Amino acid sequence: MATTEKPTMLVGIDDSHHSLYALEWTLDHFFTNFPSNPPFKLVVLHAKALPSSVVGLAGPGAVDIVPIVDADLKKTAARVVEAAKQMCSSKSVHDVQFEVMEGDPRNVLCEAVEKYHASMLVLGSHGYGAIKRAVLGSVSDYCVHHAHCTVTIVKKPKIKH
Amino acid sequence: METTSIAAAETSEAIMQPEKKKKLKVMVGIDDSEESFYALKWSLDNLYCIAPEASQDGSDGYKLSLVHVQHPFQHFVFPAGPGGATFYATPSMVDSVRTAQEENSAALLSRALQMCKDKLVKAETLILNGDPKDMICQAAEQMHIDLLVLGSRGLGKIKRAFLGSVSDYCAHHAICPITIVKPPKERSK
Numbered sequence: 001m002a003t004t005e006k007p008t009m010l011v012g013i014d015d016s017h018h019s020l021y022a023l024e025w026t027l028d029h030f031f032t033n034f035p036s037n038p039p040f041k042l043v044v045l046h047a048k049a050l051p052s053s054v055v056g057l058a059g060p061g062a063v064d065i066v067p068i069v070d071a072d073l074k075k076t077a078a079r080v081v082e083a084a085k086q087m088c089s090s091k092s093v094h095d096v097q098f099e100v101m102e103g104d105p106r107n108v109l110c111e112a113v114e115k116y117h118a119s120m121l122v123l124g125s126h127g128y129g130a131i132k133r134a135v136l137g138s139v140s141d142y143c144v145h146h147a148h149c150t151v152t153i154v155k156k157p158k159i160k161h
Numbered sequence: 162m163e164t165t166s167i168a169a170a171e172t173s174e175a176i177m178q179p180e181k182k183k184k185l186k187v188m189v190g191i192d193d194s195e196e197s198f199y200a201l202k203w204s205l206d207n208l209y210c211i212a213p214e215a216s217q218d219g220s221d222g223y224k225l226s227l228v229h230v231q232h233p234f235q236h237f238v239f240p241a242g243p244g245g246a247t248f249y250a251t252p253s254m255v256d257s258v259r260t261a262q263e264e265n266s267a268a269l270l271s272r273a274l275q276m277c278k279d280k281l282v283k284a285e286t287l288i289l290n291g292d293p294k295d296m297i298c299q300a301a302e303q304m305h306i307d308l309l310v311l312g313s314r315g316l317g318k319i320k321r322a323f324l325g326s327v328s329d330y331c332a333h334h335a336i337c338p339i340t341i342v343k344p345p346k347e348r349s350k
Contacts, residue, residue, distance in 0.1 A: 119207075140332070150203060150343060153341075155337070157336065
């Protein structure tokens with residue numbers, strides 16, 4: 001079979017249900033209509049935070065905490081990937097590549113876009129307001145500005161006033 | 162603010178076949194920038210895959226809406242020379258500018274519709290008046306759009322802060338998923 005150059009779609013997931021909803025949305029609209037031959041190649045990427053960025057300036061006890069935090073992060077990452085795998089197989093989408101990369105999610109996602117030459121990046125959005133977004137930072141915001149490909153932000157629909 | 166909707170294409174979607182295919186309502190924002198036309202082209206190229214058999218009886222996989230927002234015309238003008246008093250534009254001036262604006266919008270949308278026709282995609286057009294940011298978000302909400310597609314001019318941070326960015330605003334405030342299409346860079350594909 002000739003390997004046609006399929007455009008790659010990259011979905012970034014983290015521990016939130018927003019990103020899982022984004023994955024579900026992507027699967028529903030781009031993949032379930034084509035059980036045998038999806039038009040895109042799907043890569044699901046989880047960015048695992050570095051323990052050093054989480055622990056920060058913890059002082060003298062930091063050395064002991066780091067392995068514990070790291071183990072916890074690894075567990076979270078495994079859980080997230082597992083949930084994504086289950087979602088994909090429940091939608092009968094099997095040709096998916098799962099990856100976990102370490103580092104700040106913003107940089108990781110933009111680098112992954114370069115690495116996979118993704119033609120589209122899909123992210124969930126926490127739906128933070130302006131203040132939270134400024135303080136907590138927004139991965140989706142950063143990626144919209146800095147990723148070199150088309151970015152889709154999927155919001156979980158909720159009843160807005 | 163008045164809304165003028167022009168359904169230029171036939172809106173025949175009476176046949177709702179009970180298939181697994183989900184009908185995706187997609188709205189693409191069009192203005193006079195090349196990036197927005199690239200966004201439309203991107204949508205036609207990539208989202209069209211969702212409807213593999215675009216049969217003639219109108220059972221397309223998704224419905225495409227093209228929206229163009231006109232800036233509201235200010236009814237007064239500032240004189241360029243010294244003197245500094247504002248005066249109201251005469252009605253004939255207002256009319257002629259409005260006509261020019263409408264002609265411009267019609268030309269843009271007809272170009273966009275032509276692109277859709279080339280890909281055998283049915284589309285409807287919508288012309289709104291007002292601030293593009295707000296109107297696009299409102300239209301997406303009222304029409305229960307499933308996906309909003311906008312082009313991005315790729316402004317840097319400073320320009321974005323001063324000139325404002327419609328895609329930025331919509332990414333934060335739109336209720337539905339939003340796709341921001343960047344103009345292609347010179348990368349080898």
